[in-house]
Amino acid sequence: xxxLVHFDGEALGHARHTVLAxxxxxxxxxxxxALLGPSGVGKSTLLATLRERLGQRAAWxxxxxxxxxxxxxxxxxxxxxxxxxxxxxxxxxxxxxxxDAWRDIQALCAELGLSGLLKRPVVQLSGxxxxxxxxxxxxxxxxxVFLGDELVASIDPYQARRLLTMIxxxxxxxxxxxxxxxxxxxxxxxxxxxxxxQLILDAPAHELTLADLDTLYPDAGSTDTRPEPA
Amino acid sequence: xxxxxxxxxxxxxxxxxxxxxxxxGLIALCLMVLPFxxxxxxxxxxxxxxxxxxxxxxHPDILATxxxxxxxxxxxxxxxxxxxxxxxLGFPLALLFHRSRLVRAGCAFVRAIHExxxxxxxxxxxxxxxxxxxxxxxxxxxxxxxxxxxxxxxxTPRAPVDALPEGVGRLSRxxxxxxxxxxxxxxxxxxxxxxxxxxxxxxxxxxxxxxLGFHLESAxxxxxxxxxxxxxxxxxxxxxxxxxxxxxxxxxxxALGSLFLLGPWPDIDGALLWRFVSVDLWPKPLLExxxxxxxxxxxxxxxxxxxIGNTLLLxxxxxxxxxxxxxxxxxxxxxxxxxxxxxxxxxxxxxxxRSTPELMLAFIFLLVLGPSMLPxxxxxxLHNGALIAFLVARHADAIVPGSHALPASxxxxxxxxxxxxxxxxxxxxxxxxxxxxxxALLGMLGIATLGFHIDSSFAYLMFDQAFFLLLVTAGLNxxxxxxxxxxxxxxxxxxxxxxxxxxxxxxC
Numbered sequence: 021x022x023x024l025v026h027f028d029g030e031a032l033g034h035a036r037h038t039v040l041a042x043x044x045x046x047x048x049x050x051x052x053x054a055l056l057g058p059s060g061v062g063k064s065t066l067l068a069t070l071r072e073r074l075g076q077r078a079a080w081x082x083x084x085x086x087x088x089x090x091x092x093x094x095x096x097x098x099x100x101x102x103x104x105x106x107x108x109x110x111x112x113x114x115x116x117x118x119x120d121a122w123r124d125i126q127a128l129c130a131e132l133g134l135s136g137l138l139k140r141p142v143v144q145l146s147g148x149x150x151x152x153x154x155x156x157x158x159x160x161x162x163x164x165v166f167l168g169d170e171l172v173a174s175i176d177p178y179q180a181r182r183l184l185t186m187i188x189x190x191x192x193x194x195x196x197x198x199x200x201x202x203x204x205x206x207x208x209x210x211x212x213x214x215x216x217x218q219l220i221l222d223a224p225a226h227e228l229t230l231a232d233l234d235t236l237y238p239d240a241g242s243t244d245t246r247p248e249p250a
Numbered sequence: 251x252x253x254x255x256x257x258x259x260x261x262x263x264x265x266x267x268x269x270x271x272x273x274x275g276l277i278a279l280c281l282m283v284l285p286f287x288x289x290x291x292x293x294x295x296x297x298x299x300x301x302x303x304x305x306x307x308x309h310p311d312i313l314a315t316x317x318x319x320x321x322x323x324x325x326x327x328x329x330x331x332x333x334x335x336x337x338x339l340g341f342p343l344a345l346l347f348h349r350s351r352l353v354r355a356g357c358a359f360v361r362a363i364h365e366x367x368x369x370x371x372x373x374x375x376x377x378x379x380x381x382x383x384x385x386x387x388x389x390x391x392x393x394x395x396x397x398x399x400x401x402x403x404x405x406t407p408r409a410p411v412d413a414l415p416e417g418v419g420r421l422s423r424x425x426x427x428x429x430x431x432x433x434x435x436x437x438x439x440x441x442x443x444x445x446x447x448x449x450x451x452x453x454x455x456x457x458x459x460x461x462l463g464f465h466l467e468s469a470x471x472x473x474x475x476x477x478x479x480x481x482x483x484x485x486x487x488x489x490x491x492x493x494x495x496x497x498x499x500x501x502x503x504x505a506l507g508s509l510f511l512l513g514p515w516p517d518i519d520g521a522l523l524w525r526f527v528s529v530d531l532w533p534k535p536l537l538e539x540x541x542x543x544x545x546x547x548x549x550x551x552x553x554x555x556x557x558i559g560n561t562l563l564l565x566x567x568x569x570x571x572x573x574x575x576x577x578x579x580x581x582x583x584x585x586x587x588x589x590x591x592x593x594x595x596x597x598x599x600x601x602x603x604r605s606t607p608e609l610m611l612a613f614i615f616l617l618v619l620g621p622s623m624l625p626x627x628x629x630x631x632l633h634n635g636a637l638i639a640f641l642v643a644r645h646a647d648a649i650v651p652g653s654h655a656l657p658a659s660x661x662x663x664x665x666x667x668x669x670x671x672x673x674x675x676x677x678x679x680x681x682x683x684x685x686x687x688x689x690a691l692l693g694m695l696g697i698a699t700l701g702f703h704i705d706s707s708f709a710y711l712m713f714d715q716a717f718f719l720l721l722v723t724a725g726l727n728x729x730x731x732x733x734x735x736x737x738x739x740x741x742x743x744x745x746x747x748x749x750x751x752x753x754x755x756x757x758c
Binding site: 075076080082084085086087088089090091095099100101102103105106107110111114157161 | 422
């Protein structure tokens with residue numbers, strides 16, 4: 021199997037602050053990876069670095085969505101392929117949508133349950149709808165690898181499964197940060213688990229149980245969720 | 251155990267104490283220089299004159315003015331085209347603003363000269379024409395738009411740009427991921443600036459352009475107060491109804507329609523224009539390279555230093571006065587004080603005072619009190635104080651007091667003012683630039699600031715002197731702006747307030 025990205029004992033982070041130390045990790049072609057770990061552990065940093073390494077091969081769906089609220093759903097999704105058209109064509113498209121792009125985006129929206137919303141400004145959408153617009157924009161990019169950061173956080177479990185299936189149908193390779201441990205085992209064939217700035221889990225999904233995944237979360241062991249006395 | 255002594259008067263290092271010391275310093279400085287100001291009341295019976303004016307305001311005669319609709323249409327037309335062209339010039343400059351020192355300096359210079367001074371200058375070449383009026387608004391507005399647009403663009407959220415795929419061109423990135431994010435703020439500022447342009451357009455009447463201000467000035471000057479009252483009402487109605495007729499879809503049609511009224515356009519004689527710019531505006535000894543002659547030329551400028559002194563003096567008095575007026579008046583329009591009728595009345599008074607330009611207020615006070623610094627001081631303090639009070643009241647309304655059922659004085663002093671004071675002072679310091687600009691301008695009414703000498707130099711066709719004084723005025727303005735920037739409170743007790751009123755809102 022071909023390896024797309026490889027980290028060999030690297031430190032990831034920002035200018036002065038190391039988020040993940042001594043990371044050794046490989047992303048194989050055709051691997052569907054669930055990225056787990058408590059909030060703030062460095063999932064976004066890892067994904068951003070993967071995006072940087074993969075360049076044009078990665079479709080990108082960030083945690084904060086990065087949508088432009090005043091623009092319509094159509095234009096937000098169109099932005100996924102903004103670099104494929106000339107500046108002039110993009111300008112004209114703002115005034116009068118391109119027929120071909122409109123058709124493609126309409127079909128995409130129908131699959132994602134966004135039919136009839138193409139002309140609506142994103143600012144008027146609900147949280148779940150915005151999430152799906154962000155996913156649609158990433159799907160519209162038509163790249164080899166899908167990178168998603170907490171894609172299905174604000175979506176109900178049934179829809180979350182459907183969306184993951186859709187994404188994986190189009191992308192043989194994907195890395196998606198999640199909080200739902202069950203989905204990690206049912207919809208992915210590999211799990212990366214981060215805790216305390218370290219990769220502590222790097223295993224095929226079929227070898228893991230929910231209890232294994234619980235070890236990633238510091239509060240999961242105790243039934244008492246109150247903070248311990250200092 | 252350390253025994254902590256109660257601090258002395260105004261001692262301590264908390265933010266509000268530092269601000270209080272700074273404000274008291276400003277007021278003390280103002281009191282120290284006050285004896286140098288000429289504050290005499292020279293009219294025989296000011297109250298009777300004021301009474302006659304109020305009678306006129308209460309019994310307006312709307313039919314007294316000839317060609318009133320034409321004057322209204324011209325006022326709107328000038329304002330609209332001035333704003334529109336200023337916007338078209340200012341926007342590209344805003345994109346270069348943070349990259350080019352030259353652009354920043356140029357914008358600071360054109361901003362520093364008041365619209366009316368530009369009108370006086372342009373009048374010499376283009377005569378009493380629409381070109382003079384529109385250019386007089388367009389030139390300074392281009393500088394203002396460039397600065398404010400640049401400030402707004404700087405605050406564009408980064409997330410949409412970061413989410414874009416690699417290799418998107420600069421223009422596509424701008425129109426898809428940046429411009430839409432700040433569009434609402436850009437257009438609301440532009441709308442606000444149009445309101446300012448309406449006021450300036452009225453004022454253009456004071457230099458003879460046939461807008462509403464022209465009729466207003468002559469009616470007041472000749473004591474026809476019923477007519478003047480009617481014109482004032484028309485002016486307030488025009489500003490108040492802006493939301494009704496100033497619709498985005500309607501404005502282009504109004505702009506096109508007004509084109510038919512703006513003519514006749516002046517013939518531009520290129521040679522004459524070139525002569526004016528290259529020869530008339532400059533001192534003759536300078537063009538001849540005669541340095542001793544230049545020294546003599548400087549000596550012939552009458553009262554330059556007293557004029558600068560008076561401008562600074564009045565500017566300082568106006569700033570301190572605005573501070574006191576704002577502190578006194580903001581509760582009038584705030585939901586924390588009074589009842590519904592008093593708030594309505596308070597808001598009405600504040601809006602009336604902030605909608606009336608300083609020059610117009612000063613002109614009216616001048617007729618009542620006679621020529622001295624007093625009418626100008628009152629006008630500056632009331633207009634700017636009311637403007638700041640209005641904005642502060644809006645911020646106060648967003649505050650939920652921690653304790654209930656406090657007496658009004660305690661609520662003012664303990665709950666609200668400590669949270670608002672930093673914002674209030676920041677607004678005042680932003681405003682200082684405008685106050686000094688207006689101070690110079692008020693000279694046109696006969697008060698011995700720089701504007702008086704600029705106006706008379708133009709009247710005697712001494713363009714070189716007038717231009718030099720304009721440069722001095724601009725330099726003074728830029729210096730005061732830099733000073734105010736230096737002492738402007740950066741941190742406020744209520745940090746949220748800093749972001750919702752960008753610099754722009756306070757500069758009209």
